[in-house]
Amino acid sequence: xxxxxxxxxxxxxxxxxxxxxxxxxxxxxxxxxxxxxxxxxxxxxxxxxxxxxxxxxxxxxxxxxxxxxxxxxxxxxxxxxxxxxxxxxxxxxxxxxxxxxxxxxxxxxxxxxxxxxxxxxxxxxxxxxxxxxxxxxxxxxxxxxxxxxxxxx
Numbered sequence: 001x002x003x004x005x006x007x008x009x010x011x012x013x014x015x016x017x018x019x020x021x022x023x024x025x026x027x028x029x030x031x032x033x034x035x036x037x038x039x040x041x042x043x044x045x046x047x048x049x050x051x052x053x054x055x056x057x058x059x060x061x062x063x064x065x066x067x068x069x070x071x072x073x074x075x076x077x078x079x080x081x082x083x084x085x086x087x088x089x090x091x092x093x094x095x096x097x098x099x100x101x102x103x104x105x106x107x108x109x110x111x112x113x114x115x116x117x118x119x120x121x122x123x124x125x126x127x128x129x130x131x132x133x134x135x136x137x138x139x140x141x142x143x144x145x146x147x148x149x150x151x152x153x
Contacts, residue, residue, distance in 0.1 A: 006054060006074040010040040012066030016073055020053045023116045030064035040070070049150060050116025051075040079147040080123075083111040083132045089144035093125045094151055103137045111145065122151040 015022055026047045031037045045051070052075060059072035088095045099112045099119060106112070111132070117123075125146050132143040 006076055007042050007044045007051070008039065008057075008072065008074055009042045009045060009051075010036060010061060010063075010070045010072050011053065011075075012063065013060070013068040013071050014066070015053065016056050016071035018053055018056065021050060021078055023048060023050050028065050034064065036061050039072070045075075046150075048116065048118055050078040050080060050114075052078045077150060078116065079126055079149055080114050080117050081111065081129070081145065081147055082114050082117060083108065083143050084125075084146055084148075085140075086142040086144050089125060089128050089146050091125055091128060095123055095125065095148075097121050097123050097148070100140050100143060101136055101138045106134075106137050108132070108134045108136070117148075123148040124151055 011022065024045045024047055027037065027041050031041065034040070053073045054076050055074040057072040057074070061070045063070040082097070083100050084095065084097070085100065097117060097119065101109070101112045103109065126149055127147040129145040129147060132145045136143065
């Protein structure tokens with residue numbers, strides 16, 4: 001996805017502010033009878049991916065899913081901060097993501113399994129943020145903290 005590509009969609013009024021992030025979960029059963037469902041579930045949105053609100057439009061709608069209604073917004077796909085092996089941590093490199101560790105009780109679990117990422121998904125390394133110095137419960141070493149983006153499909 002191009003970094004400047006904006007997608008028009010509709011989100012709950014609580015998320016309708018610049019900088020808000022969400023993972024698109026797809027249609028709810030209540031969306032079937034909604035007249036703006038096509039905009040809300042824009043074909044460019046991908047289930048399980050993380051998006052950031054970049055602009056809020058003045059259009060508001062009644063919504064059976066979101067308390068307080070919904071608002072039209074522009075979103076773009078977010079960068080994702082994750083931990084990967086040093087051998088893959090080169091800027092502009094395309095990788096197939098595999099979580100480093102599956103220990104749910106590790107304090108770094110969120111970096112191995114960030115919201116909006118999929119196991120075996122294709123990503124490009126945007127930036128290497130530095131070494132990841134937390135002790136991995138599985139004993140994994142030589143890890144880097146990076147910013148990733150999905151490779152366009």
